Amino acid sequence: MAKEPGKSVILDAAEKVFALKGFDGSSMRMIAGEAEVAQALIHYHFDTKEKLFEDVVARRSGAINSAREKSLAMLRAGDAVSLEALLEAFFRPNLELGHDTKGGGHYYARLLATTASANDERSVALTRKYYDPIARLYVAAIQDILIGLSDQDAVWGYLFAVGIALTSMSKTGRAAGLSDGKCNDDDIEEILIRNVTFAAAGLRALGQGK
Amino acid sequence: MAKEPGKSVILDAAEKVFALKGFDGSSMRMIAGEAEVAQALIHYHFDTKEKLFEDVVARRSGAINSAREKSLAMLRAGDAVSLEALLEAFFRPNLELGHDTKGGGHYYARLLATTASANDERSVALTRKYYDPIARLYVAAIQDILIGLSDQDAVWGYLFAVGIALTSMSKTGRAAGLSDGKCNDDDIEEILIRNVTFAAAGLRALGQGK
DNA sequence: GTCTATAGTTCGATAGAC
DNA sequence: GTCTATCGAACTATAGAC
Secondary structure, three states, X not given: OOOOHHHHHHHHHHHHHHHHHHHHHOOHHHHHHHHOOOHHHHHHHHOOHHHHHHHHHHHHHHHHHHHHHHHHHHHHHOXXXXXXXXXXXXXXXXXXXXXXXXXXXXXXXXXXXXXXHOOOHHHHHHHHHXXXXXXXXXXXXXXXXXXXXXXXXXXXXXXXXHHHHHHHHOOOOHHHHHOOOOOOOOOHHHHHHHHHHHHHHHHHHHHOOO | OOOOHHHHHHHHHHHHHHHHHHHHHOOHHHHHHHHOOOHHHHHHHHOOHHHHHHHHHHHHXXXXXXXXXXXXXXXXXXXXXXXHHHHHHHHHXXXXXXXXXXXXXXXXXXXXXXXXXXXXXXXXXXXXXXHHHHHHHHHHHHHHHOOOOOHHHHHHHHHHHHHHHHHHHXXXXXXXXXXXXXXXXXXXXXXXXXXXXXXXXXXXXXXXXX
């Protein structure tokens, strides 16, 4: 479809395999098998395994972050933005990504959750590069709504929201298991409203210093 | 010191290497080098790499969970337990573990954060086995305090608290970076009070259905 | 209980034909 | 741009001496 069909096929396969097995648990042979191409073709297009991984992250994070920037800008263009609207703009893209089984987004959601929680140099460097800039925008937006919220409270509160998003976005089945089936991993709106309610109350409480 | 000195030396080394490099990124050779023993000795004591990993998790999770069970039981023995006290009992062990640089607990904290966020079969199985039982105790305790909180709200709220704990427990330096040094990863109390404030407000808001 | 040595496999990457 | 074939290194695990 694109000028280089081979590249996107390989990226899709790599995204899936990396998500399921992690960076070190994935081999170029597995990815080549999943993509149904020769192993050497991956090296031709992406050179090394490291660069392939970064290209997987770059492709998705670009799309997510530009969507977020756009909705952030739209929200802030109007006046009197509600905290709930801001948080919904934050949580929804993650949740939709985690439930996108057709476009393969759910694989990236898994990969993202793992990368953001890992502490190896590669994961930390990628998080810094691809996710810290948008994080700063959100922290500033939160402080514009909750006037007087300290920098510490805003940053910690934002990071807590990230933690909530990461545990909610992938369908792990843990909520269903712990609730004996009463929680439904598939229902985005069920999760989203709780994400927003919980995080909004948490952020406001930080601002009230209690 | 113990009857089998070799075992605990190897477990310490394995915990460190697994934490820094992940399961697949670690090799028995690295662990043997870190422990300063022959590689074959690890296989003598632990058989396979898989079993070694599980033994690392089992050693720490047993200590953490029994501490949590004890403090949960103490709290519930008295009456009129506050939500804040319950949440502090939940967050504090994680935070202390993540800042225990002398006993090596911070390595396990990293390992735990990664394992809990990963989605491979090994990680999911270990989370189910070692962390779901205590999770059920906390969910029940939350519902005893917030009378009328639905099963769904309690489970989702608990999982959000887990997400918050996981992003807070390891010293990643991300908070410091995003706040240009104003947040201090080293200050347990600074983080703990925000963990408790945020999660308590979030849980109460879930109960009020708004 | 701890070691050396090594068997057998799989890995990332490259050379070179088409 | 895509392939087959293969190199050299690293891996898990085991055999067997002490």
